[in-house]
Amino acid sequence: MDLTKYSHEKVSDHVIRVVDALDVAAYLIVGEERAVLLDTCFGFGDVKAAVEAITPLPLTVVLTHGHCDHICGVDCFDHAYMNLKDMPIFEEHRDVAFRRDSLVKIHGLELDESEFRVIPDGILEDLPEDTVMDLGGVTLKLLMAPGHSPGSLVALIEEDRVLMIGDVCDDNVLLFDDHSSNVSGYMAALQRIRDLDGLYDHVLGNHGAFVFKKEIIDNVLECCRKILAHEDEHILTNMLGHTLYSACAVGDDMLRLDGKQGNVLYREDKAV
Ligand SMILES: [Zn+2]
Numbered sequence: 001m002d003l004t005k006y007s008h009e010k011v012s013d014h015v016i017r018v019v020d021a022l023d024v025a026a027y028l029i030v031g032e033e034r035a036v037l038l039d040t041c042f043g044f045g046d047v048k049a050a051v052e053a054i055t056p057l058p059l060t061v062v063l064t065h066g067h068c069d070h071i072c073g074v075d076c077f078d079h080a081y082m083n084l085k086d087m088p089i090f091e092e093h094r095d096v097a098f099r100r101d102s103l104v105k106i107h108g109l110e111l112d113e114s115e116f117r118v119i120p121d122g123i124l125e126d127l128p129e130d131t132v133m134d135l136g137g138v139t140l141k142l143l144m145a146p147g148h149s150p151g152s153l154v155a156l157i158e159e160d161r162v163l164m165i166g167d168v169c170d171d172n173v174l175l176f177d178d179h180s181s182n183v184s185g186y187m188a189a190l191q192r193i194r195d196l197d198g199l200y201d202h203v204l205g206n207h208g209a210f211v212f213k214k215e216i217i218d219n220v221l222e223c224c225r226k227i228l229a230h231e232d233e234h235i236l237t238n239m240l241g242h243t244l245y246s247a248c249a250v251g252d253d254m255l256r257l258d259g260k261q262g263n264v265l266y267r268e269d270k271a272v
Contacts, residue, residue, distance in 0.1 A: 001021060003022070008050070011027075011162075012157070014138045022069075025204075025210050030055050033058075037060070040061065042072050048073070063124075065153070071093060071094065072093075097113065146181055161202060162201075167206065170205055172239075173264045197217075203216060203217070219261060223264040233248055246265050247265075
């Protein structure tokens with residue numbers, strides 16, 4: 001496998017999905033005057049060169065949260081923005097030994113530590129809550145949605161009616177470690193995004209099929225309600241070394257057996 005390859009595909013008037021060799025997506029939002037790269041994938045090869053081959057516009061890099069499959073290409077750039085509530089996660093996840101171990105757990109891929117580039121100190125600047133960026137003819141709204149991590153955000157482009165949801169909502173939302181919110185805190189943050197429902201038609205993710213039905217948000221909210229009422233399926237699951245419970249029954253492909261999109265994998269103490 002050539003880990004340095006990137007592919008890309010236009011997904012709306014102003015949005016291009018950039019995908020790394022490990023099937024993690026970043027999103028490039030291109031206005032008339034500038035562009036934003038939302039996330040930087042696992043960080044092999046040169047994601048900056050891949051993006052500059054798509055657009056010559058001045059580029060701002062924004063990270064949706066601090067996990068290693070979103071941040072590790074950041075060293076290609078002079079600096080990037082992230083809500084610094086995720087700084088403790090970023091510090092843990094930029095560590096080369098941690099990244100090496102994660103690739104073994106996620107992909108069964110054993111690499112030498114020399115194959116990972118080092119992310120330098122001081123590369124991040126704080127992204128204030130609910131930042132709005134005018135890119136020229138298109139406006140990017142970066143909205144906080146803590147839960148999966150304390151600094152997690154989603155990106156809304158009303159002109160394209162597109163919501164890029166990061167890991168805030170997914171086939172399997174992870175509330176899995178000390179940094180994650182409990183279910184009620186996450187549910188309140190997700191409900192705030194649900195309340196913007198009239199502003200988007202398309203929900204784009206960074207993993208799996210990358211495209212979700214809008215209903216995924218309602219489905220995940222329903223999972224949260226069931227967890228809090230102790231009415232979920234509560235199936236013991238091991239994920240990335242964490243002992244978790246799955247709100248819904250899933251198959252070997254980790255997709256719901258009832259065919260709906262959206263599930264929550266949670267640590268037992270998060271079920272409040
Ligand atoms: Zn994540």
